[in-house]
Amino acid sequence: MSETNNNIPRMVEGKVVVVTGAGGGIGRDIALAMAREGAKVVVNDIGASVSGEGNDAGPAQAVVNEIKDLGGEAVANTDSVSDATSAGRIVQTALDAFGRIDVIVNNAGILRDRFFHKMSLDEWDAVIKVHLYGAFHVSRAAAPHFKEQTSGNYIHMTSTSGLIGNFGQANYAAAKMGVAALSKSIALDMQKFNVRSNCISPFAWSRMIGSIPTDTPEEQARVERIKQMTPAKIAPLAVALASDASVQTNGQIFGVRNNEIFLFSQPRPIRSVHRGEGWTPQSVASHALPAMQASYFDLDRSGDVFSWDPV
Template sequence: MDGKALEGKVIVVTGAGGGLGKEISLALARQGAKVVVNDLGVTLDGKPAADSRAVQVADEITAAGGAALADVGSVADWESTAAMIDRAVSHFGRLDAVVHSAGILRDTIFHKMTPEDFDSVMKVHLYGAFNVSRAAAPHFRKQGSGAFVLMTSSAGLIGSIGQANYASAKLGIVALSRSISMDMGRFGVRSNCIAPHAFSRMIESVPGLSPEEQERYLEKRRRTTRADQVAPLVGYLCSDAAREVSGQVFGARGNEVYLYSQPRPIRTLHRAGGWTLESLSEMLEPALRKSFTPLERTRDVFSWDAI
């Protein structure tokens, strides 16, 4: 990103202690934004980390001449999230954008998934997106502007094996963002989603691959889908240049940026007098099968290499 398109803006980034969130925070700071670096400081499986990743990233930003504030609250907790937003406003005087990239994984095949596996992932991803967005909403409404950038995933948009909890949360974030864009558009507030393809610790435990396949897959991802390649799209959506863009779902993959479709009816069957189970059994599948969405995974849909 060239220039200082975000000069003076205050932006909260969750999950900013490493990977995608860190690269986003550094890129936003280079663009002149004052960044609230939020990271709970846990490992991917939720265990306490040995140091404060949020403080490290904030220190890196300030050492480069930028302005940053570290926050170690949990986005899964409403009180902690509300306190973080209030602290951001009191420290910097305003709030212009929120980027929610915090996440955890509890990958397991569905019939083995526990309620705790499901709940913990939903709390960080979907509840976290609600908490941080809802806490920021009154500030945005009052000032008549604001931008949300919420991270979704192709796991929810397309499909993934062993990630029913993660996919459910990520698709829920799309609906949340769409609703925010409709409810708050009248106040000059916009909300968009990004489905990033970027190597980070979040993809190191993707199930369904042998150790050899996993290493080949990860080595390729390290080279072709870097976290810093997603950051420009985040910066754009936080900037005034995107003031007319809201309610959309974007993807970023290597040097590619793309727009996802959103669900709309694609075929219709009408029968005078209505339908019965018997008539549906006879007519529905033959009429609609060619339009069924196949059970594909992300790598089936993105059949070309990222460059």
Template sequence: MGMMEGKAVLVTGAGRGVGRGIALAMAKAGAAVVVNDLGVALTGEGEESASPAEQVVEEIRALGGQAVANHDSVAEWDGAQAMVQAAIDSFGRIDAVVNNAGNLRDVIFHKMEPEDFRAVIDVHLMGSFHTSRAAAPFFKDQGSGAFVHMTSSTGLVGNFGQANYAAAKLGIVGMSKCIAIDMQRFGVRSNAVAPWAWTRMVSSIPTDTPEQQKRVEGLKKLDADKIGPFCAALCSDGGKDVTGQVFGVRNNEIYLFSQSRPIRTAHTAEGWTPETITERVFPQFANDFYPLHRSGDVFTWDPV
């Protein structure tokens, strides 16, 4: 008996990489899995094949598990409804949703077009909303359920050429926390996970400089299958008291991230003017300002 025995899970973007690893980990833990994947290019455009989801389904069935494929888009409200309904129709229930589907449109900000921004928001942020909202009534009625949303160190720390991706991924953190607050009384949990893994998405990172080449070589050591066991643990009954948190998984390391809280305050009885702010507040706060770190500046040690 695995920790997810008797439960049904929807995993989006599960045809490759991190999503595939999560779907397989859920199945190994005993869950029945809806394997969602569009089978499109990295940008989210142009259908490559509908086969990745089917291949993962076959892998799960070969393990003795239950799985069905779904090829709807998380960017569409009706598509998300169909994914959740597939779990109900196939397995009679839905117990967890893992929002993993993603795309990239990396462009330096002053060259980023509205479509570059919107395309990433639609899949990551709106997609996570669509699938979560589709499952929420079922979770409420049964008095249980778990959401796992994929965030990123790009949103939590920052990276070059990814303003669209960062906006989506940090937005997901805020959404996850508010879902946790709204649905706590119904026994529903919601957490965010930042995965480090060598996948199709990070394989698009440029290698034009020695520094970039060194970074990519480090990223190649990150195993996409390491994320799945943590997601299964979060969605299991063993994770019933864990909600509203932000985690990271990087090979054999698991992180708990801080959340935004005030760290300094400045007060005056007379009220502030632009002049007194620049004279007193900025210098007072300067020692605690965050530098313009990128993810790689913070996570500098080799993965273990």
């Protein structure tokens, strides 16, 4: 079937898309949406727990089966993104199954939350390897093919934990801020080959619902609104970014929060001070810092900035 039900041509018809971490959650919904819009999909997932333990081929194959039930084409892959060699096999799976690669969605991730002063080296290392190294490894494996065919598209998942801040997530925040910088660098380096790279910061808090108080009617109503922020809400933006309709969109950072789509700012100078004779430590302390203090940023967390409930 080459068209959607309303006879509009499908947005990613014939494109070959790799979605990492696609055995559930956001990745699964992106994989399904890509397939509905005509893509051939490599569903990558090692089948690990949220913290990265374990290995199970079932989740990836289950999503492949869902796609095939929709009449789409998909193959499963269970290689880890955290190692360069295995990440290369993810891309090779697309080449072997479908003969090309057009889109990489770097979605795979784990969480090992801990306050910074208690965080172990293993907790730091594991999260950085999956999120930041994983995005690099899979992107790098696809890069020669994108360069050769003078087309390609990267979509990376970042987070407001990195872009804004959050408690107990130094490993995750550092990785996700790094992913945003990686995406921008890829966009700069590969634009001459007609390759694009963008980020999505997704809000999909289904795992948090159980911890939110529901003692009052107001709290119950709030939880019901938050429940609307399902992983499926992220997929439309991902598909649009993967399509040729977004050809002018490169090096950007978006957010999706239920039915809202945001464009995030990127760091730029907002204030400066100058002394013709140069600075000393003393004049920095007495002049530069006080002059700029009114423009300092608060120690915000993501929840402080996104303080309204989704609608």
